Amino acid sequence: MRILLLADIHSNWPALSAINETFDACLFLGDVVDYGSDPVPCIDWVRRYATAVVRGNHDHSVAQRVLMRPAGTFRRISAALRPHHFRVLSDDHLTWLARMPVTRYLTLGGHRLLLVHATPRDPMDEYIPDSEEQWQQRLEHVNVDFVCVGHTHIPMHLHLPNTQVINPGSVGQPRDGDPRAAYAVIDRGEVQMHRVAYDIDQCIDHMRQSGIDEEIVQKSEQILRTGGRTTTSALNEL
Numbered sequence: 014m015r016i017l018l019l020a021d022i023h024s025n026w027p028a029l030s031a032i033n034e035t036f037d038a039c040l041f042l043g044d045v046v047d048y049g050s051d052p053v054p055c056i057d058w059v060r061r062y063a064t065a066v067v068r069g070n071h072d073h074s075v076a077q078r079v080l081m082r083p084a085g086t087f088r089r090i091s092a093a094l095r096p097h098h099f100r101v102l103s104d105d106h107l108t109w110l111a112r113m114p115v116t117r118y119l120t121l122g123g124h125r126l127l128l129v130h131a132t133p134r135d136p137m138d139e140y141i142p143d144s145e146e147q148w149q150q151r152l153e154h155v156n157v158d159f160v161c162v163g164h165t166h167i168p169m170h171l172h173l174p175n176t177q178v179i180n181p182g183s184v185g186q187p188r189d190g191d192p193r194a195a196y197a198v199i200d201r202g203e204v205q206m207h208r209v210a211y212d213i214d215q216c217i218d219h220m221r222q223s224g225i226d227e228e229i230v231q232k233s234e235q236i237l238r239t240g241g242r243t244t245t246s247a248l249n250e251l
């Protein structure tokens with residue numbers, strides 16, 4: 014059983030389409046939309062290929078038509094891309110986003126898995142860095158083999174006494190200093206972290222063709238080309 018783990022695609026179709034993996038199951042860990050300008054093929058791909066999905070904070074805010082507060086670079090980019098999302102997404106897309114579950118438990122290939130975008134305590138918003146102590150506190154009573162999360166945009170693989178925690182990193186907006194799309198594979202129980210380069214020019218061109226404000230395009234380009242290495246304060250505005 015080969016399980017593909019994807020998270021934080023963020024409307025970046027060139028990044029998602031660069032992932033060329035065979036898989037028996039695909040698990041999507043939230044934030045398919047926002048920040049990028051091409052949400053439709055991203056949602057359609059996830060709907061077609063993902064065995065199970067969970068909702069991210071950005072999926073939730075787009076589906077509920079809630080604007081992000083205009084403070085900080087990431088929130089400004091999100092606010093600038095929101096009208097574009099409402100233009101190109103159908104009611105069917107928005108309904109699908111709104112109905113994504115916030116947690117999923119499932120068993121695949123004999124592995125028990127918990128899927129959640131952020132943490133089990135606060136499924137869409139809580140931020141925890143790769144601290145074994147903090148994750149252990151939250152997962153003390155969770156009885157699964159793998160806890161699969163997203164949200165931070167930073168790859169992580171923790172071996173805790175009772176489980177493993179995997180964050181595959183972000184497909185469409187990495188923030189660990191490596192601009193390549195990030196994802197993970199669980200292959201017969203073994204966790205592999207992967208990166209793949211993609212066409213960032215195509216992504217930026219699509220933003221310009223979509224009529225996104227030039228200042229926002231340039232900020233997005235800077236984040237995508239540098240792998241958006243973030244500070245603690247920036248992480249507070251995920």
Ligand SMILES: [Fe+2]
Nearest residue numbers: 021044071164
């Ligand atoms: Fe995200």
